[in-house]
Amino acid sequence: MSKEILNDISHRRYNPLRGSWVLVSPHRTNRPWQGQQESPSKTTLSEYDESCYLCPGNKRAQGESNPEYGNTFVFVNDYSAVKEEQAEYKVPDQDGTLATRLLRAEPVTGKCYVVTFSPSHNLTLADLSPTQIISVIETWTSIYTAHLSPTSPLAKVAEATKIPPSGAHSSILSPKEQYRYMQIFENKGAAMGCSNPHPHGQIWTTTGMPEEPGMELEQLVKYRREQGGANLLEEYATLEATKQERVVFENKDFLAVCPWWAVWPFEVMVVSKVHKRALVDLNADERLSLAESIAEVTRRYDNLFQTQFPYSMGLHQAPLDGSKEEIEASHFHIHFYPPLLRSATVRKFLVGYEMLAEPQRDITPEQAAARLRDCGGELYRKKLE
């Protein structure tokens, strides 16, 4: 079969979600590695660390103290990349000069939050049970809801859903402006620039539509128009569920798949099987399915190389504010981008060729999915106890 040839030859795969290509060189993992080794992450953290600014009761950078919180805890980032208020910058009019044509800037305001996943300093998403992860999902949902444009069709859904605002204290959730997009993400592990091992994620909310979700939204809208209202990711989930070869895990509502177009060696996308525009479209039962999918992916990651598997992950969903068409075309999904390739200490570098020319990967997504399928079950750390 011509498809199997793709395990042996160099080829490019198309990512319809971004409208971009990735170079796949399956034979290339054979090369010897004498380069940088990551230090394997220590798994010997204590449940509470008095020097951690995220643990319950402790003081943060700017002097405020954290409450003795139960599940999750949300606060405005003490070093926000964007702020709600700042000096005004007026974009100069295009006046035909080189400067207005080639030196273009626009102001960005917004709000940045930090969300801890658990009061325990040493419990990552891989350690938490689906029921515990539900608190995280509820917190994300309530923050998303608090920032939704009142004119969005999703605002009504949110009102009906009535998510308990666990962890998110309403006093901090009062955006000064209507923002365009909310990016919820987690950097896990020192290899991914995380500077505090207490499990936490971030939320950056901005007046502008950022590049990546902007590109995806354009592609989703285009697909919907071209395919008579069909949804790209719903169709993709259906297709992958039939094929199975790239599926890592599935339950009745979600699919965890190494996408056909994956860039990172063990990249995974968690995608809802039917069309869900955003977190607020999920009911309690579907939130449990999502929690289970997150638990399954993160546990398999840690089991793969028996380490705290580093990654960046993030949610893509409907913009807070946008046209009806944009909101309808949106499809809730989570990307996991982990850097490790061969072992707990050897990562894949996306450097020279990847930065200057095109992303390149060394193993096929099918090979990655097979390996992740094979390491389900209990977390390796529990077995060692």
Place this chain on the structure above:
Amino acid sequence: MSKEILNDISHRRYNPLRGSWVLVSPHRTNRPWQGQQESPSKTTLSEYDESCYLCPGNKRAQGESNPEYGNTFVFVNDYSAVKEEQAEYKVPDQDGTLATRLLRAEPVTGKCYVVTFSPSHNLTLADLSPTQIISVIETWTSIYTAHLSPTSPLAKVAEATKIPPSGAHSSILSPKEQYRYMQIFENKGAAMGCSNPHPHGQIWTTTGMPEEPGMELEQLVKYRREQGGANLLEEYATLEATKQERVVFENKDFLAVCPWWAVWPFEVMVVSKVHKRALVDLNADERLSLAESIAEVTRRYDNLFQTQFPYSMGLHQAPLDGSKEEIEASHFHIHFYPPLLRSATVRKFLVGYEMLAEPQRDITPEQAAARLRDCGGELYRKKLE
């Protein structure tokens, strides 16, 4: 002046060369850093290392021996990401099924070379004199020339130029097919995935047009059409030469600038002041100017944090094969993407928000340029000797 406000507020800057945006948060470097530290690179390499597969006379992975070469040395990568010959893969016809619509692949063939910069195991571009760097530029030029389409307007220029094929043995430079693009690049330092400290670069040549130069080419063609034949990068170089605030170094032919839209903290673009489509458009005098610019940038990098400054760098120029319009719109330039931000050991991570939403930077390009302007002069290592 409203322009100075950009030193204090969050804003986005537009990159007309890619058609994309970058988020700038100048206030953000104030945050404390408890995250990953890079090990500062050792500068105590010897001139010759018997275990190095790039040193003259030594054996390579597949058993071949390197000649006792003088300046540069070129060989076909023993672990090429793309190969000249492989099993055939026929792209299936679009037949209206989900599979042909969403699981698209195309075969890629090509040729990958390794180019050493000097016989000395311990001499990086920052250590070499402009005259020594000319050998590297001549080698790049002769490899590029050997792969040019005979129908390209550049092929005639190349014939007239007659670059000496230094380092590139004609026996290895016989491509089996006409390739579309040649990416010349260097990964320097363990932090950039480089697995051998012997100074060297790579060249990957492919049948397909890779994403990054493809995006740039589209933007360059568009600009030329919209601006009545004007060249985007020539106009940009003119503008920056007038403003000076982002200029790191210039000579009569080239400008080294921290671009308005830079993503990496100390990103630099070396761009020709007048319209040059590719390496073959440079005469001997201009090659010396380019060598001097490369020497100036790499030396300043090392001086900045008194370390072997890691980076990925790469040349963008006209495709080997393409339409007349594409070749005319191309403008020769080099991108330097270095990861360090604060010191020899603290880098900028482009992770969660950057991967999922939009590239984000913490210092302005103007601040970066000022610091690089201030660390010219002799290489710090020489002063310590």
